[in-house]
Amino acid sequence: MRLALIGYGNIATSLLGILAEQGLVLDRLDILARPGAEDRAKDKLSASASTLGGGLHVHGSVEALIDGKPDLVVEVATHDAVRENLLQCLEAGIDGVLVSVGALADGETEAALHDAAKTGGAQLRIVPGAVGGIDMLAAARLSGGLEVTYISRKPPRAWQGTPAEQKLNLAALETAEVFYEGSAREAARDYPKNANVAATIALAGAGFEATRVKMIADPQAPGNIHEYTVRSNALDFSIRLEGKPSPDNPKTSLSTVYSVAREILNAAGPVAI
Numbered sequence: 020m021r022l023a024l025i026g027y028g029n030i031a032t033s034l035l036g037i038l039a040e041q042g043l044v045l046d047r048l049d050i051l052a053r054p055g056a057e058d059r060a061k062d063k064l065s066a067s068a069s070t071l072g073g074g075l076h077v078h079g080s081v082e083a084l085i086d087g088k089p090d091l092v093v094e095v096a097t098h099d100a101v102r103e104n105l106l107q108c109l110e111a112g113i114d115g116v117l118v119s120v121g122a123l124a125d126g127e128t129e130a131a132l133h134d135a136a137k138t139g140g141a142q143l144r145i146v147p148g149a150v151g152g153i154d155m156l157a158a159a160r161l162s163g164g165l166e167v168t169y170i171s172r173k174p175p176r177a178w179q180g181t182p183a184e185q186k187l188n189l190a191a192l193e194t195a196e197v198f199y200e201g202s203a204r205e206a207a208r209d210y211p212k213n214a215n216v217a218a219t220i221a222l223a224g225a226g227f228e229a230t231r232v233k234m235i236a237d238p239q240a241p242g243n244i245h246e247y248t249v250r251s252n253a254l255d256f257s258i259r260l261e262g263k264p265s266p267d268n269p270k271t272s273l274s275t276v277y278s279v280a281r282e283i284l285n286a287a288g289p290v291a292i
């Protein structure tokens with residue numbers, strides 16, 4: 020497989036390590052860095068990349084990345100990179116994996132990616148990332164009658180730097196408080212750091228307007244907890260996921276990196292599950 024990554028941050032670094040541990044052998048590995056940051060990206064990724072084979076080709080432009088003719092490009096960067104770079108890859112006919120899913124809360128970006136994939140004859144795959152049960156949610160959507168409520172529960176310190184600060188005295192909180200209730204669209208707009216999971220659940224299920232979101236600051240929460248309940252004509256279910264931080268990098272939840280690794284291993288192997 021010829022694999023390309025857009026981005027070279029926390030997820031990219033942990034991801035290459037996991038793929039190497041899993042014994043994946045690549046024919047070629049291309050990385051898109053920000054222009055001028057090519058050497059930094061090489062330094063960060065060369066150790067894991069050497070185990071994967073195929074050589075490490077780091078580029079400062081998406082055109083050069085596309086020239087490497089990757090089979091699959093995985094975006095692990097930012098919302099801007101989705102609009103600027105992943106879109107071009109899809110137009111060029113390269114299948115893409117989207118990790119910055121919150122970018123799709125912007126209707127124009129969602130439509131542009133859809134059109135780019137159609138024009139290029141490529142497929143855009145949306146990775147479940149930090150959340151699970153997305154297979155059954157997307158299946159339940161087909162049965163109709165869908166009602167979905169997503170609850171994001173985090174310790175108060177995790178909500179610092181968000182509009183929650185204007186609603187609660189986070190430092191003094193002693194019991195769990197719901198500080199936000201609204202649509203997934205508004206949630207993704209007003210709380211962009213929390214947007215990926217809300218957007219993934221909305222896209223798989225009832226859409227951005229109909230998906231209800233609650234946000235809770237909970238001093239007893241052991242970490243970032245994602246819960247959602249689904250009612251549909253085919254089944255009802257509830258799921259609760261408590262991610263663990265990566266030991267090397269507490270900002271990266273391990274579940275997201277393993278979810279991206281699964282997507283790549285499924286694309287590279289003879290059987291997908």
Ligand SMILES: NC(=O)c1ccc[n+]([C@@H]2O[C@H](COP(=O)([O-])OP(=O)(O)OC[C@H]3O[C@@H](n4cnc5c(N)ncnc54)[C@H](O)[C@@H]3O)[C@@H](O)[C@H]2O)c1
Pocket residue numbers: 025026027028029030031051052053095096097098099100103104118119120146147148149150215216219270271272275
């Ligand atoms: N779907 C999910 O559940 C989920 C969970 C966690 C994180 N994420 C998303 O994944 C993305 C990556 O997360 P991370 O923790 O690795 O972030 P990070 O900040 O550690 O790394 C991002 C990297 O992308 C690079 N970058 C930014 N714009 C670029 C561009 N235009 N071209 C090339 N490189 C560019 C940055 O320089 C940085 O190296 C973020 O958007 C984050 O929101 C999604």
